Amino acid sequence: MESHSSDWPVVRDSSRAIPVGRGAFDHDLRFLTVDETLAAFHGMPAAALLGQPLAAALPTLEPLISPLLNHVLTTGEPILDVDVRGELPNGNLCRWLVSYYPVATRTGSVIAVECAVHALDQRAPFTALATTQAALYQATNQIAFQATILANLNDAVIAMDLAERITYWGPGAERLYGFSAKEALGRPLGDVIHYQWRNPADDQAAHKALRETGAWRGELRHVQRGGGLLTIAASASTLTNAQGTITGILSVIRDITDHRRAEVALRASEERFRTIQEISLDGVALVRNLRDASGTIVDFTCAYLNPVAERLVGQPLAQVQGQRMAEALPGVVTSGLLARYCQVATSGEPLVFEHHYDADGISAWYRNMVVRMGDGLAIIFSDITRDKRVELEQSHLLAFASALADALTPEQVIAVIFEKVYNVLDAQAGAVAMLGEDEHSVELLRNMVYPPTRDFVKQRIDMDMPFPLVDAIHSGQPVWITDPAEISARYPRLQEFLPEPCACAALPLTIQQRVIGGLGMIFANPRDFSPDDKLYLQVIAHQCAQALDRARLYEAERQARLAAEDAVRTRDDLLSLVSHDLRNPLTIILGQAQIMMKQVKRLDDQGQPFINRLSMICDMVGQMNGQLEDLLDVARLRAGQKLILNLQPLDLVALVQEVVKATQATTNRHQIQLTLPDSGILCLGDQRRLMLVCENLLGNAVTYSPAGGPIMVQISSAADEAGTWAVVSVQDSGIGIPAADLPQIFERFYRGDNVAGRIAGTGLGLASARQIVEQHKGRIQVESVEGQGSIFTFYLSALP
Numbered sequence: 025m026e027s028h029s030s031d032w033p034v035v036r037d038s039s040r041a042i043p044v045g046r047g048a049f050d051h052d053l054r055f056l057t058v059d060e061t062l063a064a065f066h067g068m069p070a071a072a073l074l075g076q077p078l079a080a081a082l083p084t085l086e087p088l089i090s091p092l093l094n095h096v097l098t099t100g101e102p103i104l105d106v107d108v109r110g111e112l113p114n115g116n117l118c119r120w121l122v123s124y125y126p127v128a129t130r131t132g133s134v135i136a137v138e139c140a141v142h143a144l145d146q147r148a149p150f151t152a153l154a155t156t157q158a159a160l161y162q163a164t165n166q167i168a169f170q171a172t173i174l175a176n177l178n179d180a181v182i183a184m185d186l187a188e189r190i191t192y193w194g195p196g197a198e199r200l201y202g203f204s205a206k207e208a209l210g211r212p213l214g215d216v217i218h219y220q221w222r223n224p225a226d227d228q229a230a231h232k233a234l235r236e237t238g239a240w241r242g243e244l245r246h247v248q249r250g251g252g253l254l255t256i257a258a259s260a261s262t263l264t265n266a267q268g269t270i271t272g273i274l275s276v277i278r279d280i281t282d283h284r285r286a287e288v289a290l291r292a293s294e295e296r297f298r299t300i301q302e303i304s305l306d307g308v309a310l311v312r313n314l315r316d317a318s319g320t321i322v323d324f325t326c327a328y329l330n331p332v333a334e335r336l337v338g339q340p341l342a343q344v345q346g347q348r349m350a351e352a353l354p355g356v357v358t359s360g361l362l363a364r365y366c367q368v369a370t371s372g373e374p375l376v377f378e379h380h381y382d383a384d385g386i387s388a389w390y391r392n393m394v395v396r397m398g399d400g401l402a403i404i405f406s407d408i409t410r411d412k413r414v415e416l417e418q419s420h421l422l423a424f425a426s427a428l429a430d431a432l433t434p435e436q437v438i439a440v441i442f443e444k445v446y447n448v449l450d451a452q453a454g455a456v457a458m459l460g461e462d463e464h465s466v467e468l469l470r471n472m473v474y475p476p477t478r479d480f481v482k483q484r485i486d487m488d489m490p491f492p493l494v495d496a497i498h499s500g501q502p503v504w505i506t507d508p509a510e511i512s513a514r515y516p517r518l519q520e521f522l523p524e525p526c527a528c529a530a531l532p533l534t535i536q537q538r539v540i541g542g543l544g545m546i547f548a549n550p551r552d553f554s555p556d557d558k559l560y561l562q563v564i565a566h567q568c569a570q571a572l573d574r575a576r577l578y579e580a581e582r583q584a585r586l587a588a589e590d591a592v593r594t595r596d597d598l599l600s601l602v603s604h605d606l607r608n609p610l611t612i613i614l615g616q617a618q619i620m621m622k623q624v625k626r627l628d629d630q631g632q633p634f635i636n637r638l639s640m641i642c643d644m645v646g647q648m649n650g651q652l653e654d655l656l657d658v659a660r661l662r663a664g665q666k667l668i669l670n671l672q673p674l675d676l677v678a679l680v681q682e683v684v685k686a687t688q689a690t691t692n693r694h695q696i697q698l699t700l701p702d703s704g705i706l707c708l709g710d711q712r713r714l715m716l717v718c719e720n721l722l723g724n725a726v727t728y729s730p731a732g733g734p735i736m737v738q739i740s741s742a743a744d745e746a747g748t749w750a751v752v753s754v755q756d757s758g759i760g761i762p763a764a765d766l767p768q769i770f771e772r773f774y775r776g777d778n779v780a781g782r783i784a785g786t787g788l789g790l791a792s793a794r795q796i797v798e799q800h801k802g803r804i805q806v807e808s809v810e811g812q813g814s815i816f817t818f819y820l821s822a823l824p
Contacts, residue, residue, distance in 0.1 A: 045141040048127065049093055053078040056136055065143055067114045085110045092124055096137045100126045107144075119144045180277040183263065188213045191272060200279055202249030218247040230260070234273065238262040243280070255281045307333030307407075311349060312400040313369055321369045323362070324349045324401065336407060338385060355383025361392075368394045369401055378408065410556070417560050420448055424564065428571040432578055437571045438469055441543070445564055451545035457493055458533075458541035458572070460484070466494055466542070490515050492530035493544035500539050502562065503530040504553045518546065527551040529561060533569035543568055614645040669710040669799060673823060676750050677704045677739055679711060683718040684737055693732030696722070700739055705750045706823040713796045714820075720789045721754040721816050728779065728814070729758030741822055748824070749802075753817040761808040769806060770794045778810060793818070 045062025047055060055073045063070040066082060078093070079086040088110055092103055103124045111117050120141050127136040180200045183192035193208040201208075201217060208216050221227050221244050233240040239261045246254045257280045263272040311324035325348060329341040337344070337353065344352040349362065356362045359381060368375050374395045381390055389412040393404045424444045431437040438456050446454045457466045466485045485494055492503045492515060505511050506527045511518060518528070526549055533541040543565050553561075621638045677700055688696045725735045736755040741748060761769055765776040772791040797804045797818045808814035 043143055045143070046139070047073075047141075048136050048138045049078065050136050051097060053090055053093055055081065062139075062141055065118070065120070065141060067112050067116070082113065084113065092122075093137050096124045096126050097134055100128060100132070100134045102126060178278075180279075182213070182275045182277065183272055184213055184275070185272045186270065188273070190216065192274075197277070200248070200254070200277065201246070220245040220247070234260060234262055238270075246277075253281075254279055255284045307336045307403075307405045309333050309337075309403040309405075310397070310400060311365075311403065314348065321366050324365060324369075326352065327400065333405070336386075336388075336390075336405065353384050355381060355386070358383060365394060365401060365403070369396055372396045413556070420444070421560075421563060421567070425567055428567060431571060432575060434469060434572060434575045434579065437568070437575045440571075441568055445568075446545060449545065450547070450549075452548040453546040455493055455544045456541065456568070456572075457485070457497065457544070459497055459539060463487075466497055469541075490517065491544075492518075492528050493542045496530035496532045496544070497539055497542040500532050500534065502532070502558065502565075503528070504558065505529075506550070506552055527553075529553065531561060531565035533565055533572060535569050535573045540569060540573060610645050610648055614642060617641040617645065667710075667713060667796065667799060669713060671708050671710055673706055674709055674711050674714075675704040676707050676709075676714075676752065676820065677701065679714060680718055680737065680739055680752060683715055683722060687719070687722040687726065691726050694726055694729060694735050695733075696735045696737060698737045698739075701741065705739065705741055707750045707820045708823060709800055709820060710796075714800070717793045717796050717818065718752070720793045721818075724789060724816070725754050725756040725758070725814075729756045731758075733757045742819075748822045749819045750822040751817060751819055753815055755813065755815040757813040760810040760812050760814055761806070762810045766806065766808060770804070 043061050045065050046057070046059045047062045048057045050056050054075055054077050058070040058073045060070055063073055066073070073081050078090060082089070085108075088108055092106060095101070096103060106122050106124075107119070108122050109117070109119045121144055122142075123140045125138045125140075126134045127138055128134050178196055178199075180197035181192065181194035182190060182197050185191055189210055189212055190208050193203070193205040197208070198204055203216055226242065226244070230240045230242060239259070241257075241259045243255065243257050246256050248254060257278045258275055260273055260275040262270045263274055265271050308328070308330040309326065310328035312327050313321045314323040314325055316322050325346055326341070326344045327346075329337065329344065334340050339352065349365075350357050356365075359379070361379065361381075364375060364377070367373075374393070376391075376393045378389065378391050381388060388407055388409040390405045391408045395402050424440070427440045427444055428437060431440050441456055442454065445451075456469045458469055460467050464487050466487065468485065485491060487494055487498055492505065496503045505514070508526050511526075511528060515528075527547040528545065529547075530542055530544040532539045533543060617638045621635055621642070624634045624638065681698065681700075684696050684698050688694075722735070722737070729735065734757065736753075738751075738753045738755075740751045742751050743749070759778055761776050762778055765774075765778075768774045769776065770790050770793075772788060774791075794804050797820070800820055802818055802820040804816065804818040806814060806816050
């Protein structure tokens with residue numbers, strides 16, 4: 025941005041003999057340049073004007089000149105030869121002929137205004153005519169200035185004569201009431217504005233005040249054109265003529281409807297705030313900042329506490345109001361709370377946090393929300409001690425349940441109880457007992473002082489002995505005792521183990537409303553059992569009961585499985601021994617029979633009956649050898665040994681059809697539906713062993729579908745990058761297999777949790793089937809959903 029030149033260009037009229045003063049103004053109407061001639065016109069040195077705002081340097085001339093300067097700055101149009109008359113700061117009246125020129129950059133932006141001032145008359149005082157003209161000019165300007173002010177006032181200005189007829193109706197009145205000046209002038213005020221006094225006596229009081237003092241102020245309601253109701257603040261004063269006679273009334277009216285509504289809303293809001301805080305479940309404290317000499321916030325003074333805050337703090341508002349926070353609650357300093365509050369008050373960033381307060385006789389967890397409010401803070405806090413306790417208990421219960429899930433034996437379960445329960449609850453002694461089989465005694469599975477200093481020798485208690493644990497098992501109801509005197513009176517024998525027991529709890533261990541045992545604990549310190557405490561301990565007892573019952577069942581199942589495995593091994597050993605010992609004599613019998621057949625064939629027709637009998641002997645020996653081979657296969661499979669396969673091309677479709685027919689003959693509750701391909705599928709396999717696989721899968725489908733229903737068997741072929749496969753699948757809608765058991769279902773002696781103890785079996789059939797299929801270079805798999813059924817599928821390489 026640049027100006028036309030370093031010297032402000034002004035119009036120079038050499039034809040004039042009148043002195044010319046020159047100067048320039050910026051956008052803020054400050055003097056940029058002033059020559060001595062222009063300064064002399066105003067009766068002061070140039071240095072006194074440079075840099076000064078026009079309003080400060082020439083206050084009497086500013087109302088006349090500033091509109092002209094602003095016009096040039098805004099429009100960029102010059103103003104030429106304006107006759108300006110006014111009063112100088114020294115009181116002299118002068119007249120000038122002034123021209124104003126815009127100073128612009130090359131882009132056309134006006135950056136200043138130059139002026140050229142010709143003094144037309146420097147005489148003081150003027151002639152009477154000049155004085156009159158100057159006064160008239162000033163009056164005209166003043167009237168125009170006042171009219172501009174009135175036109176831009178937001179307030180309504182109304183003038184009336186003594187009969188209250190409207191003589192002036194300002195622009196503000198037009199905007200406020202909706203009547204134009206033409207409609208309002210000359211009409212009685214009451215015809216244009218319908219007003220309502222809050223009190224009928226206020227109307228008379230207003231007229232009395234005007235008569236006696238000439239002024240009145242007050243509030244009332246006016247009705248707008250169209251029916252709108254306004255609340256207005258009005259001031260009225262009397263108008264007088266030169267003789268002091270009252271000629272009318274001037275009224276200035278301001279619309280305060282929104283203001284009064286806001287006040288009502290504010291009062292209602294404050295009342296709601298007070299009501300809400302009175303019934304709030306949270307503590308609310310309002311505090312004011314307290315600063316040191318440097319202005320740093322170092323503390324707070326209490327301004328307000330709601331009833332909840334009073335209870336949580338333990339002090340009433342009257343006691344702490346105005347008191348320094350660090351003095352009323354010293355713990356806020358040691359706990360670091362004061363530093364956090366100062367941080368919020370300084371930065372303005374809200375803060376939400378949880379805090380354990382353990383000072384000033386208070387020990388609790390609080391959730392705090394701190395926000396800056398004015399020159400202080402609003403602190404909202406709630407007691408979350410119970411929530412924290414529940415959270416801790418839930419965490420403990422989850423850890424306890426997880427540990428119990430890994431405990432398989434009663435001994436492991438009891439170890440978890442003592443480690444995860446008694447230690448956490450700070451019990452001095454505890455016992456876990458099971459109801460005896462005769463139901464007349466209690467067997468102590470573990471009874472010890474905790475921490476473990478000594479074990480009790482006694483392992484069985486009669487049901488008539490006075491012990492809390494016995495009472496809980498006998499009644500099936502928890503026993504809660506918090507009074508040491510009651511413990512001494514009801515259970516004196518407890519003092520043999522603990523000198524001064526202060527509280528005890530005993531809970532029955534119940535499975536399906538059947539008491540199987542009890543859980544007891546003794547506390548050396550006083551302990552009140554709240555409803556939450558009781559519920560917590562009852563949940564623990566329920567978990568213990570389930571874990572112990574599950575462990576007992578698991579132990580019984582384990583023992584049964586060991587016995588079954590031992591029996592199977594004994595049987596397999598016997599089968600192996602018997603089949604091995606029978607093979608030798610059978611081989612000799614077969615050999616001798618075959619020799620005799622050869623000799624008899626040399627005889628005449630009389631030897632034919634002997635040939636038939638010897639042939640029958642050979643057939644029977646062959647069948648017995650096959651049966652012995654089957655027995656040996658069973659023994660090998662149960663022992664996990666590989667089979668010696670007799671691989672030959674066979675039609676898998678015909679093989680499966682034969683097994684399906686035989687299996688269907690064994691059941692009336694199941695319908696075996698067979699889906700076959702269009703032609704047979706050949707594969708290389710051991711027919712007898714593959715029939716065993718199919719028999720095993722179909723037998724399982726029947727066994728594990730106790731309710732009956734359809735069994736779908738499908739034979740198909742499939743191809744992948746490894747070649748072409750013969751695929752056989754067996755699907756049932758029975759009890760299915762739990763998801764956790766699927767990875768181990770083909771392991772030897774493994775059975776699903778949902779069948780153990782309910783359906784007879786050894787857990788060897790699927791293991792044998794997998795071994796046979798894998799020895800055929802195939803694979804077997806299962807898909808199952810518990811309660812919906814299973815699909816077993818095996819794959820064998822198909823011959824081209």
